[in-house]
Every structure is written in structure tokens, then in C-alpha cells.
Amino acid sequence: MTTPAGSAPAGKAVVVGGGIAGLACAALLAREGYEVDLFEQHDRVGGRAGSWERDGFRFDTGPSWYLMPEVFDHFFRLLGTTAEDELDLEVLEPGYRVFFEGIREPADVHADQAANEATFEAIEPGAGARLGRYLASARDAYDIATRRFLYSSFQSLVPLARPDVLRRARRLSTLLTTPLEAFVARSFTDRRLRQILGYPAVFLGSSPDRAPSLYHLMSHLDLADGVRYPHGGFARLIDAIALRAEKEGARLHTGATVTAIATEATRRGRARATGVRVLQDGEERDVPADVVVGAADLHHVETRLLPPRLQTYPERWWDRRESGPGAVLVQLGVRGELPELAHHSLFFTRDWTRNFDDIFDGRRVPDPASCYVCRPSATDPTVAPPGAENLFVLVPVPPDPGIGRGGLDGAGDPVVERIADAAIDQVAAWSGVAGLRERIVLRRTVGPGDFLADLHAWSGGALGPAHTLRQSAFLRGRNASRKVAGLYYAGSSTIPGIGLPMCLISAEILVKRLRGDRSTGPLPEPA
Template identity: 80%
Template sequence: MDPRPRVRRAWPIVTSAGQRAVIIGGGIAGLASAALLARNGYDVDLLEQQETLGGRAGSWAQDGFRFDTGPSWYLMPEVFDHFFRLLGTTARAELDLETLDPAYRVFFEGFDEPMDIRADLAHNVASFEAIEPGAGAGLRAYLASARDTHDVATRRFLYSSFQSLVPLLRRDVLARAGRLLTLLGTPLETFVAKSFTDHRLRQILGYAAVFLGSSPDRAPSMYHLMSHLDLADGVSYPHGGFTRLIEVIATLAEKEGARLHTNVVVTAISTTTPHRGRARATGVRYQASDGSERTIAADVVIGAADLHHTETDLLPLSLQTYPQRWWDRRESGPGAVLVYLGVRGELPELAHHSLFFTRDWTGNFDDIFGDNPRVPDPASCYVCRPSATDTTVAPPGMENLFVLIPVPPDPSIGGGGMSGGGDPTVERIADAAIDQVATWSGITDLQERIVLRRTVGPADFVADLNAWSGGALGPAHTWRQSAFLRGRNASRKVDGLYYAGSSTIPGIGLPMCLISAEILLKRLRGDRSTEPLPEPA
């Protein structure tokens, strides 16, 4: 089966010569929007407040180490392939991709041996069967369902602006209506438990919810489609890291004529005087790198920064589609403490991606998302060791580790710092995670081998990214915050104001942000279809 999204190839290219667009935010959604709009005839300026582009997908380097500061999983390759083809190139031409094997390694509390998820499906089926008789066949059935759900979602939901529900009334959707409604109404945790008994297998399949900023008991089982991405399709890595991905998209945007500006802080979205509750966007006001206040006119303004910030800080209350009272009824994805470590010597005990799952899985998520949030202890965590694959991210004889510990989205947890100099709570969380990784993986001298350490906490996400509630990802994918129930990608009160990125449709993650840029272009074209845009010949 061709893994690429089905695209319409007869739809004509529509250009907008003379239309000026200003994009707020230079993360992947903003850069992708700049590239697509510039290719379609818009005169594009992108404004980014930080010194470098990338947003959450940033980069930090010191003492010969280079760290991706955010996303580290290359999933849904068909989305990247389709995006690059829209720009007249391919992922293969732009990126040096390597398939990881193992795709990732999982350490379970109370078990001496980790479990490897491999690039080979047959191996994964055998691994499931070895743990639980019958689970191998159960995995094949589960992944067949995941593939079917993925294909329907790609054709009918992921690329839709949901301006009209009529395009959703297609035979393939109607034939699955009962099943799709069941998947939306059933938690992922419950869905997984119907087919698997061993808690380790349930954790591997339930972890997909974390990629969506949610938990297995809160995410709809519609998202079991995520399991096909790693267990069957495999996991890749772009050499040079995700910094390289950002560089490539930025270069393509500039090649199309977009102007990318850094060190500029947008302070307000300019509008006409409201009439009967509506206004029109006319540009933005911003503070230049020299401190001067300036304005830039535009026919279209795209908020590709955090949607909460765009709405509540850059617009007056009377023109906010999503005021603070709307956010007060929404659920953030998790916060995170990030730890960047330079380590002396090799660490073969860890794969490129390693997951550390505590036995009290439910308690962990309740600590983060429950009514009385607190930092889990012990906490499940994720470790990326890109130096296992990429020699450019660490000096010879050294290893690069990125540790992510999910915590409540609470800025009061504090911010990080260098060499243990962050806020005390953040540093305690980091110390506990390092000790846990060392103990579970058998790297008993890990602490002593650390030569470089930097931490980041929820307060840093607010300061650096204007992240709502200090969340690391964006609004969680619960049933009330998925598909057409998620924030829409256009203002209801300001004509000419649109949105892209993880806060809006279709959701969290690098592939979703690329799709959000494409949905934006479709909306500007008046295209209400659900399919991906046609690709150039």
C-alpha cells in the first residue's frame, strides 16, 4: 500500500499576487506557512521573537555538544514527503534520513531486561507473543485497525478546516460511522485493554497518547492509529537533527521569496475599527531588535505562535475569539522538565530513543492531569541519545543525552539553568530522573560522567515561547479538544486573521504543524475539501 496521503492532482494552483502576509512566530508551522504562501504568490514577512528560528524545535550548542531542544521523533514520513513535494522537492533530496533499529527501547520498573521495538514488524509481533500468548496475533489485528483509522483520518479529518461538515459525509466515513463514534467515545486505555493483558504491552500501546499531550485514559481511542507509525512504519532520524529540518524549511521559504526576521517581538495585531463586533486585520505592531516600535501592513495576518498568547495578548478583549474564559475550560498538555547532558564515554545501554515506564502508570498521569496535580515520584521519562546515530552532536568519546520528564503544566515549578543552577524544584526533578535512568539501565556511574548539564522548566516555556500554562506541547488531545472541537484556524471576529501550529487544527506534533500550514493555504483558497492539496507534477 502506498503510504503517501491521497492527493487530488487536477486541482489548479491558485496564486495571490500582490497580497501581503505577515506571520507571527518562526516555529515549524510559521516557517511552513511562509514557504507555502510565498510559493502561492503572497508577499511574506515572518517575525520571530527569538534569535534563532524553530520555536519548540530549536537548537542549543556548547562545548562541542549540540542539542535539539524539543521534538526528536520523525514520525508520519508521508506528511513530510507530501509537504516537500508541494514545494517542488522531496524529503529524500533535502534530508539524510536513517531508519532507527531499534526504533526505541523500553525499560519497565521492576523488570531487569528492557524491550526493544524494532524496525521489523515480525520481530515486534514475536516480542509481544513472547510476553503474552496470543498477543502477537492481537498486535497484527490492532495495527490493521490502526492503519485503517489512519487512512480514513488522512483522507477526511487531518487536512480539513471543518468549515463545512458536508465533505465528511463520504461513503468511507459513513460506512465506518458507528466504529468512529465508538473510537471517539472510548478512552485509548480501555480500547487497548480489550486486546492485551500484560501491563507492559498496554504501556507501549498507550504511550501514543503522550505524543498528543494527553494520557491513555483521557485520549480517545481514535488515536490508536498512532501505534502504526512506530510499530509498523518505523522511526527515522534526520542527520543533523531536527535543527537540520528547520534549516531546510527556512531555506525553502526564503527561496520562495519569504523574508524571515528574528529578534523582533510582535506587540499587537493592528485592525480596523470594529463594526458590529467585527474588524479586519491590517498588519502588526512590533518592537525591532534595536528597541524601536514599528508597524508592518498586511492583507493577511497568521498567528503561528501560541494561540493563547496571540489571542489574549495581541488583541483587545472585544476582538478575541478565544478569550481567557475559553482557556479556563480547556486542558493543557503536560509541562516538562528537560535536561541536556554531555556525558563522558559511551552509553550502549541506551538506544537512540529510550522510554522509562513506572509501574504505577495511572498514578503518574493522575499526578500530571488530575485535580490535585503534583510532580510524579517516581516519574516515567524519555531519554534521547542522538549520538548513537549522529556523530556531529557530541565531541569524540562523548555522548549527548536529552531527558524529558513530564510534569504538570505549572510555571510555578520554575525554570532551569546551567550546572544545577536552575530553580530547586526543577533541579531535584532532574537529579531524580538521572538517578532513575542510571539505576534502571545499569549505568551506575552516570552522574560522575556528566561534563555538561543544562535544565529547562515550565517557567522557561512561558518566558521563551509564551506557552499557555507552561505546557510543553499545546492543548491536550482529549475528545473535547480534537478534530472540529479543537480551536479553529481563523478568527471569528477579525477578518484576515488566521492561525497555524499546535494550538489549532489538526493538533500537536511536527507533522500536524506542517498540515496546519497546508490547511491555512486551503482556507485562503476557499478550498473546503478534506484531502491533501494536489502535488506539482
Template identity: 65%
Template sequence: MKRRTPAGPAGAVAPGSRITMIGGGIAGLASAALLARDGYRVTLLEKQESVGGRAGEWAQDGFRFDTGPSWYLMPEVFDHFFRLLGTTAAEQLDLRVLDPGYRVFFEDGSAPVDVRRERRLNEELFERLEPGAGDRLGAYLDSARKTYELAKRHFLYTSFASVRPLLTAEVLRGGPKLARLLLESLDTWAGRHVSDPRLRQILGYPAVFLGSAPKLAPSMYHLMSHLDLADGVLYPQGGFTRLIRAIAGLAEGHGARIITGVEATAILTERSGTKARAFGVRYRDAAGAEHTLAADAVVSAADLHHTETALLPRHLQSYPERYWRRRVPGPGAVLLMLGVEGALPELAHHSLMFTADWDANFAAIFGRPTKVPEPASIYVCRPSATDPSAAPPGHENLFVLVPVPADPVLGAGGVGGTGSERVERLADTVIGQIADWAGIPDLASRIRLRRTVGPADFARDFNSWRGGVLGPAHTLRQSAFLRGSNKSRRVEGLFYAGGTTIPGIGLPMCLISAEILLKRLRGDITTAALPEPLEASGGAGQGSPADVKAAR
């Protein structure tokens, strides 16, 4: 039986249409919230028992851990998203400014340095470590700010459905510089401004936020330094799951229905003229029973590789397995969640530990063959430095991320040392590294709670491509319009959102991804962010529970 999608602008999906969404991570929740406010009838299916995806939470013995993202950058993106929904970040979150934004430790034993909340103080830091570098950092950050503003106006909020809106005087005038920023690596660009290895590492590290390496990421991404060296780093009290709860609440408040503990097993399609059209999703509940949920359009905010290769038949895949064989995955990760007795003032809220052989570290992760770096450059988060709810009185909470190759064979984690042998051995090594580099010789003996997570966990829990923690790396061939599209080329009415599609990796990018999705459904090819607050473009609004039940 042919199913009719409500009419709308050419290529669009009209408000009032039934939207079935797959994946309740931040991108799925943000998409559900925006679409429901715009009048779409949204039902979201989430595999886990709780929403959040990688931005989850684990609590035990009075300790509470964010299990994923922990950096609150690009605050204006969060502010804009909340204002679209008729509220503000200030109303939804209790945000604290971190000062220092983060602390950096170096393998060579030189004194750790603090990156501060004020640009002026960071310019003074660079000047102390390398005479003349303060002024050069100023020029670097000026360029980063201009590039960031250009990206927001023309590249971040577009679906690249048409090139016409990109052909502005500003973009064309900046063409030569844009070409250079795309073709030259971030590492080379940073090296033009500073020579001290420590400073080059500070300027190159933002590549890791993009699931990439300084020598792989285009220098366009030096714009990231504007975010931490000039814009500052924030933290939401209660952790990042507070952000997830806020967005989920807004989605439901605007009428979206969220169903957890159900796993999508297929995107249902039928022939429509010369093309296929998505008309629903088949899913399995906790008891193993199969159900179908009808839809006028389907949105998958799950991992793009999983969506394409597991939920669609081969002949309808826009991104089949051969496509992924040519892609560069971002890193995998071994995570440590440690409950520690006593204070740890040696560590800031965010601490980075950089190895001396920077190139070898990234080559181990991105080269061929891959291997676990020894030692590894690691990230340590101590949220209990800012948030008393993260640990019991007299204790500290440490979340440690160790970048490793994206490879599920490295194994899974566990509680109390029960993970796979390779994961637990690496965890022991990293605990020793933190103790040594930060000057906490009794760290291991003070650990009262320990949990590890490995690449196999990411593959199992989040259907993550190759067990990666972030998604495809931001290389030249995997950025902007060369990244995965948010619309299927082979199935009408099938759309994508999240870090594995445009615009890319990170919480702010996932919020922008949701907005780009809405623009795609509206047939909106503009490049600017939508006006605030979001005004519904029409339609009868979200359906009642009876409507949703009837569609199942």
C-alpha cells in the same frame, strides 16, 4: 483609512496579498514557504534570534542538542510537504532508519524490550510477553492503519470550514466505529487487545505524543501505533534543526522575508462593515523601538492562547480567557541536556522508562491538584548513538524529557545546576533513575555538561499557555473540529497555524496545519491533501524588499 484586500473566492484571501506572519516555529516557516510559493507576499516575524521555536538547538563544548522534537514519524507527511515545494525529503535531509526504533525500561525490573523497525518482529515480541498477543497486535495494527488512512483522506487535511466534504459514503459507512473510537479511551481500547501491563503501556504511550494521557485520549488515536510499530522511526542526521533550516531556506527561496529578534505586541484591526478586519502587526525590535507592518491578512503561528489574550483586545477574542479555563492543558516538561564522558550502550537512540503505577503517573500531571510524579515516566534520547555530530569523540549526548504539570511556578532551568531549586532537584532524581533502571551506576560522575529547562522557560521564550511543552491535550473535546479553529470568528483576515490549532500536536501535524492554512486562504474546503507539486493559484508573487519596506 479603509484598506482593501485583493478580491478572491468568497471567504478567501487572493494570492498577491500581503501576509504578515507571527512566529517562526516549524508551523510558521512551513506556512511561509507554502504561501510564498502560492504567490502571497509573506513577511514573518520571530521573537527569538533564530527560527525553529521549540524545535531549536543548543551547542556547547562540542555537544549539540535538539531542544525540542526528536521523533521523526509519519515520513509520508514530510515527503508530501517537500514535494509540494518542488523538492523531496531525500534531497533535503539525510534520513536514517532506527533499529530498534526505541527501547523500553520498566520500573518492576523486568528486562527492557526493543521495539523494532519491522511489524513482524514486534508481533513476535508481543507474543513472547503474552501468548496470543502477537495475533491480537496484528489486528490492532490493521485497525490502526485503516484508521490512519481514513484520517488522512477525510480529517487531517481539512479546515472543517464545511461539513459537506465529510459526508462521504466511506465516512458514513464507518460512522458506528468512528463514534466508538471517539467515545472510548485509548487505554480501554488497548486493554481489549492485550492484558500484560507492559504491552498496554507500549500501546498507550502514543497519547503522550499528543500531549494527553491514555485514559483521556480517544481511541481514535490508536492510529499512532501504526507509525512506530509498523511504519518505523527515522532520524535526520544533523538533528531536527537540519529540518528547520531546510524549511526556512525553502521559504526564503520562494520569496518569504524572515525577520528575527522582533516581538509582536499587537494585531492591528479596524472596523470593516459589521466586523473588524486585521490590517497589520505592531512589533518591538531588540532596541525596544515600536514598528508596524501593514498586511492584507495576518497569520499567527504563535501559541493560540497568547495570540488571542495578549495580541487582541478583549472584545475581538474568539478564545478569551474563560475559554481556556475550561480546557485541559498538555503536560509541561523539565528537560535535561547532558554531555556524558564515555559510551552508553545501555540506552538506545530513543529510550522510554515506564513507572509501574501508570495511572498515578498521569493523574499527577492531569489531575487536581497537580504534582510532579514520583517517580516519573521519562523519555531519554541518545542521538550520539546515530549521529557523530551530536557529541565530541568519546562522549555521548543525552536529552531527557520529564513530563510534569503545565505550571510555570515549577521554575526555570539553567546551565551547570543554576536553575530553580525544584527543577535542579528533579534533574538530580531523574539522573539517578536513569542510572538505576538502565544499569549505569557511574552516570552522574561522568556528566561533563548539564543544562536544564523548566516550564517557566517555555512560558517566557515561547509564550506557551501555562508553560506547557506541547499545547492543549488531545482529549475528545479538544480534537478535530473541536480543537481551536485556524480562522478567527471575530476578525476578518486573521488566521492561525501550529500545534495549538487544527489538526494538532507534533511536527507532521504542524506541516499539515500549514497546508490547511493555505487551503483556508484559497477558500478550498476539500479534505484531501493538495496535489503535488503545489501550483500557484494566481497573483503576482512575492513582493520585492522595497515593497516590504514600504508596507512597514
């Protein structure tokens, strides 16, 4: 990657937050010629994509689905390497298994579209052919989103008036204003199929009745493109990006908390970022910079690191926004094998409309609750000791820090531990795992209160602002302050949104903005 002629000269850049977005920003900015310092408050980088180890078990503490592989490939190629060189990736088969309340037989989703069409056909006659058409639509939506929306800073909407967008204007309008749930229901009757196709909304911090049906594009990723896993876990991905950032010259500082963004007044009555104040080893110091990138939670960056008069997104802005769900995480070391569970398993309640209404409207913990279980030891023997399994259970709950914090061996807050107990029993009963509770040799829980305390997560949410119509594309938080020149944002709180691939793209959009590049597609890759 080379800085194009006429772009702003490189200078000093500070990145706040060492999650995947911050690390990606540090790597790309250093590649651009900036002198980069990244500050992460914890003792290791990773943010939500962290790692925790004990007694021979190693858990990813956040993201666990490797989707959109071309985004990772493109990012690494921008840095002169490839995902293949950096990671040991395996395509999962099955991609995931789905258990349904009240139905004995689970359904496997495969890495092959033809196999998935056969699965749909076996459940509902005629659904196989309809799935083929559905996935063709999903692929088209994904392609146009990648070319025109995902990599755009939306500084100007003129580049979006391209023939390929205009030809789809009526269809895009329908997809944006029709809920995903209603869109799926037009083609499929069986609730199992509707749930498989509706659940990707949860990856976006939303629900099938709230997410626009444009996001049916997500089904292309798992039902046609397959699900991958990086051996060593997602901490390996974080390590790879951190290493690339350091090789480009970025300095990564851990145990360093940014307490304020420094600014100075400009002639036009606005302000300019001049650096940050950092607390490290009990001492505060000022770090000057020409560019400051807030890659931590946007709510925290805006409302805690800036004075009210300089906040583009003050508290009243957040009061009108909708958070994605909170989560109770349960990390389990289990004695013996668990062949009943795939690498990824989903557990769907019969009345999941009530399940989502409880989370987003009633602010109640669903009972029973749909949940997700990751068994990485099915693929990766390094994440658990011999003769044992590694389980990661995620229960979506309201984004409410009052639910509490987790702990070791049942020592978390009572509500969190009750949610964990119910999830363990539910997984055992629905999947047919005998004696699961008695076989647990290690247990750790995490609650919404931990997301707030440890990650400054707005409202204790696990993901970020939900992808509703009002919080997608150019209606989402932008990636630059309107009141402080030189202050930019990256990560799941801003464009393009939630998920590891989106966070990598947010770093690339930052570079495009600094270059004055208003194009809508990815940056050209070096030869």
C-alpha cells in the same frame, strides 16, 4: 503549486512566530504569490524545535521523533523538492527501547512489524497475532484520518459525509468515546504491552485514560512504519524549511517581537486585520498586511495581541480547556559510551495511572516519574565530541510555571533541579549505566517557567492543548478568527494538533482556507 482560478488574489502576508508552523506558512504563502514577512522574537527560528550548543555538544531542544514521513514528503513536494533531497534520514533499529519499573529486561520496538509481533508473543502468548489485528485497525484509522480529518478546515462538515466515513460511522463513534487505555486492555493483559500501546497518547499531550482510542492510529506509525532520524538533528529540518521559505521569496526577521495585531473597523461592525506592530532593535514600527497568520502560541496571540472585544478565544475559553503536560528537560554531555540506551528509550513506572493522575489531576510531580531519554549520539556522531555521549531527558510534569525555570550546571530553580537529579538516578538504575552522575561533563535544565517565558506557552505546557475528545478535530481551536477578518492561525494550538507533521499540515490547511478549498484531503502536488 499554483493559485486556482477564482481564488482571492495574493497580497501582503505577515506570519507571527518562526517555529515550524510559521516557517511552513511562510514558504507556502510565498509559493502562492504572497509577499511574506515572518517575525520571530528570538535570534534564530525554530521555536520549540530549537537547538542549543556548548563544548562540542549539540542538543535538539524539543521534538526528536520523526514520524509520519509521508507528511514531510508531501510538504516538500508542494515546494518542488523532496524530503530525500533535503534531509539525510535514517530508519532507527531499534526504533526505541522500553524499560519497566521492577522488570530487569527491557523490550525493544523494532522497525519491522513482524519483529514486533514476535516481541509481543514472547511477552504474552497470543499477543503477536492480536498485535497484527490491532495494527490493521490502526492503519485503517490512520488512512481515514488522513483522507477526511487531518487536512480539513472543518468550515463545512458536508465533505465528511462521504461513503468511506459513513461506513465507519459506528466504529468511529466507538473509537471517539472509548478511552485508549480501555481499548488496549480489550486485547492485551501484560502491563508492558499495554504501556507500549498506550504511551503514544503522551505525544498528543494527553494520557491513555483521557485520549480517545481513535488515536490508536499512532501505533501504526512506530510499530509498523518505523521511526526515522534526520542526521544533523531536527535543527537541520528547521533549516531546510527556512531555506525553502527564503527561496520562495519570504523574508524572515529574527529578533523581532510582534507586540500587537493592527485592525480596522468594517461596515458590519466587525474588524479586519491590517498588519502588525513590531518591536525590533529598540524601535516599534507598523507593518501593513492583507493577511496575518498567528503561528505563535494561540493563547498568546489571542489574549496578548488583540483587545478583549476582538478575541475569539478569550481567557474564559482557555479556563475551560485542558493543557497538555509540562516538562522538565535535562540536556547532558556524558563522558564515555552508553550502549545500554538506544537512540530513543522510554522509562515506565509500574503505577502509571497514578503517574498521569499526578500530572493532570493532582498537579503534583510524580515520584517516581515516567520519562523519555534521547541518545542521538547513538546514530549521529556530530552531536557530541569524540568519546562522549549526548543525552536529552524529558520528564512530563504538571503544566505549572510555578515549578520553575532551569539553568546551567545545577543552577536552575530547586524543584527543577531535584526533578533532574531524580531522573538521572532513575535512568542509571533502571538501565544499568554505571556512574552516570559522575560522568556528566555538561548539564543544562529547562522547566515549565522557561516554556512560558521563552515561548509564551499557555500554562507553561510543553506541547499545547491536550488531545482529549473535547479538544480534537472540529472541537479544537479553529484556524481563523471569528471576529477579525484576515486573521488566521497555525501551529500546535489549532487544527489539526500537536506534533511536527500536524504543524506542517496546519500550514497547508491555511492555504486551503485562503483558496476557498473545503476539501478534506491534502493539496494536489505539482507535477
